[in-house]
Amino acid sequence: MPKQRKVGNLLALAVLSALTQRPMHPYEIATTLRAWGKEQDMEIKWGSFYTVIRNMDRHGLIEAVESVRAGRRPERTVYRITEAGRAELVDWARELVSTPEPEHPxxxxxxxxxxxxxxxxxxxxxxxxxxxxxxxxxxxxxxxxxxxxxxxxxxxxxxxxxxxxxxxxxxxxxxxxxxxxxxxxxxxxxxxxxxxxxxxxxxxxxxxxxxxxxx
Structure with a gap:
């Protein structure tokens, strides 16, 4: 049985993997995931992207480090992965790689x-x-x-x-x-x-x- 996770949407897994590179704001995270072709690796519903980000922040998997503004663009919050987030990423990867789950093609x-x-x-x-x-x-x-x-x-x-x-x-x-x-x-x-x-x-x-x- 898969573990019950604080944020179980696989999009959270992708976000954590992106933030291991460096701190980013949400738009940059989404751009990075698209560039990596993550939509081919997992089902990603972009409409829930910011909800997932907020939930990850609330559960301490990521944390805000600063807010930046470029020109007239809206202010953007930059997030980094926390130690709890790194532990979650590693544990989640271990589960996905080691444990078969029923899938329905x-x-x-x-x-x-x-x-x-x-x-x-x-x-x-x-x-x-x-x-x-x-x-x-x-x-x-x-x-x-x-x-x-x-x-x-x-x-x-x-x-x-x-x-x-x-x-x-x-x-x-x-x-x-x-x-x-x-x-x-x-x-x-x-x-x-x-x-x-x-x-x-x-x-x-x-x-x-x-x-x-x-x-």
Whole structure:
């Protein structure tokens, strides 16, 4: 189970990581996170950004060090990370790296209702997904190779992970497509018959319904 944190929004994690570089005002923090491409690493809702900053300040994870004004711009408060904030950042990183948590990708949701599609249509859609995955993998590999010429690998490990996950998904989709195409997928005939006759074969009915009908 993930820990209950004083500020549990992952945006707080990103803010803490930015402030390890140096003190910044919120606008500068947001600019830095965008430059780092943090939106690709985690879901960031910029509408809650200043609320997260205020909550972090209230809980002692960051603290104001000064207010600055440039020209006619509004006064901006500069924040730095506190010792409590550094401890939170390290502890949070340890948890995220060491402890798997259930995640719910949209693809999994689609697979959970795959039976509503005719197997031929399902195969065509999976084939299209595989094409897009392969295109994305090639593009991601190219970007990663370019970045590796400019940055240490340590700062690109999340991009390596992303490519590996895409490759694993592509391999799984490719294997599933092979079974659908050569007819070796278990229950394929019953699946096809369901869409062609409109009648659900007993083999594909809900196991809980089958057990209930015998009582």
């Amino acid at each position: 949209r693809f999994r949701a689609g697979l959970s209702v795959l039976a509503v599609l005719h197997p031929d249509e399902a195969a065509a859609l999976l084939r299209r997904r595989l094409e897009l995955l392969d295109e994305g993998i090639r593009a991601a590999r190219g970007v990663l190779a370019e970045h590796l010429r400019q940055l240490p690998r340590l700062f690109l490990v999340e991009s390596e992970y992303d490519v590996a996950i895409r490759e694993a998904e592509a391999a799984w989709v490719r294997a599933l497509l092979a079974e659908l195409t050569d007819g070796t997928y278990p229950g394929l005939d019953q699946w096809r018959a369901f869409h062609e006759t409109g009648e659900l074969p007993p083999e594909l009915s809900d196991p809980t319904e089958r057990s209930g009908s015998t009582q």
